[in-house]
Amino acid sequence: MDASTPPSSYPVPRTCPIDPAPVYPRLRAEQPVFRTTLDFDGSEVWLVTGHADARAVLADHRFSSDFSREGFPARMTVRPPGPGTFIRMDPPDHARLRRTIVGEFRAKRLEKLRPAIQGIVDGLVDTMLRGGDTADLVQAIALPLPTLVICELLGVPYGDREFFQERTQVIGDQSAPPARRQVVRDELRAYLDRLVCDKTAGPTDDLLGRAAARLDEDGITHDELVGIATLLMIAGFETIANQIGVGTLLLLQHPGQLAALVKDPGLVPGAVEELLRHQTVIDYGLRRAATEDVEVGGQTIRAGEGVVVVLSSANRDERIFPDPDRLDLYRPEAQEHLGFGFGLHQCLGQLLARLQLQVLWATLFARIPTLRLAVDLDDVPFRTDMFVHGVHELPVTW
Numbered sequence: 001m002d003a004s005t006p007p008s009s010y011p012v013p014r015t016c017p018i019d020p021a022p023v024y025p026r027l028r029a030e031q032p033v034f035r036t037t038l039d040f041d042g043s044e045v046w047l048v049t050g051h052a053d054a055r056a057v058l059a060d061h062r063f064s065s066d067f068s069r070e071g072f073p074a075r076m077t078v079r080p081p082g083p084g085t086f087i088r089m090d091p092p093d094h095a096r097l098r099r100t101i102v103g104e105f106r107a108k109r110l111e112k113l114r115p116a117i118q119g120i121v122d123g124l125v126d127t128m129l130r131g132g133d134t135a136d137l138v139q140a141i142a143l144p145l146p147t148l149v150i151c152e153l154l155g156v157p158y159g160d161r162e163f164f165q166e167r168t169q170v171i172g173d174q175s176a177p178p179a180r181r182q183v184v185r186d187e188l189r190a191y192l193d194r195l196v197c198d199k200t201a202g203p204t205d206d207l208l209g210r211a212a213a214r215l216d217e218d219g220i221t222h223d224e225l226v227g228i229a230t231l232l233m234i235a236g237f238e239t240i241a242n243q244i245g246v247g248t249l250l251l252l253q254h255p256g257q258l259a260a261l262v263k264d265p266g267l268v269p270g271a272v273e274e275l276l277r278h279q280t281v282i283d284y285g286l287r288r289a290a291t292e293d294v295e296v297g298g299q300t301i302r303a304g305e306g307v308v309v310v311l312s313s314a315n316r317d318e319r320i321f322p323d324p325d326r327l328d329l330y331r332p333e334a335q336e337h338l339g340f341g342f343g344l345h346q347c348l349g350q351l352l353a354r355l356q357l358q359v360l361w362a363t364l365f366a367r368i369p370t371l372r373l374a375v376d377l378d379d380v381p382f383r384t385d386m387f388v389h390g391v392h393e394l395p396v397t398w
């Protein structure tokens, strides 16, 4: 599809793997709230493609995150959310559940995890270097890093981390049969259920231990806490893993800017924001259903109609990010990106995500300044499911 034809269905495939579909600049300019159909079931949906309209929808309580609402643009295969899955809930349950762990994601608390994260990154880089002079960075770092960080955050005992890592590896492997991935998801949930039982019996000084000790006080059930733990594992794994893959790839594709980053580590936080903007991993976008008639971008979205906020388009909105397709690690407005969403459901783990990406990229390029792609860009296998943006493999050499 070329840039001038309005999309007949959603998602709109990419024509270049590192950029969203070329039709979005025209939609943002001419039809920023655009009606189309979903390719998996033909139902109608509104696409919101501009930055200001995206913020307006995500901040508006009249747009629901509940999959069971009429008109919600859910995939047919998605199971109803279990207890505790507050990302799919509206107030007041959303607030009640999010409140129980929000303190765990404040900057001061997360700073305590920094030495552990640095240790994990150092260990992964050591292992990668010991393996020779080539590696698949996805297997060596992108998948194990977020898994081990979640283990640290939740308080998974060291002896169980291999079990955890083997299972998340399967979830991250798009070529694994869907039935196998579902079995592994169920195994992880059962494991987290046992872990919450252990922590309720003998509380430990970690997120789950502290939450288990306060179950009655916070008014949440055992099953809800298991659901929260499962949500954290899912939300904090595939997103980071793919952000590491495509972010590292983009840096390697821009050697001049990468050299500046290695020379001045003070650039790292800004680089992380720019990579979150330029390579938006939530490729499908954020889904909502209107619960009342709401006017957005000159269109009336009626109660019961579905909306997809196309984050990857909003993050290339030229009104906020001049020359938006250019990667610019010095971009002053990069932190305006919507890679972590906006409003009520804005990513709870965003500071933890930033911490991991900052520690990783600062360490990786300082320790391996000669790191480069081992294949041409055309030979890098990108994900094409249009759900999460990323790479299946990232062959590197040094």
Ligand code: HEM
Pocket: 065, 086, 087, 088, 098, 150, 231, 232, 233, 235, 236, 237, 239, 240, 243, 281, 282, 286, 287, 338, 339, 340, 341, 342, 344, 345, 346, 347, 348, 349, 350, 352, 353
């Ligand atoms: C690069 C990494 C990440 C990206 C791009 C990302 C992106 C997002 C986005 C866009 C949302 C909003 C969903 C919506 O509005 O429907 C979200 C929500 C959420 N994220 Fe993240 N995330 C990342 C990492 C993490 C991590 C590390 C954790 C925790 C371990 C986490 C936990 C959550 C949770 C719990 C929510 C639900 C918040 C709520 O509904 O109130 N995320 N994330």
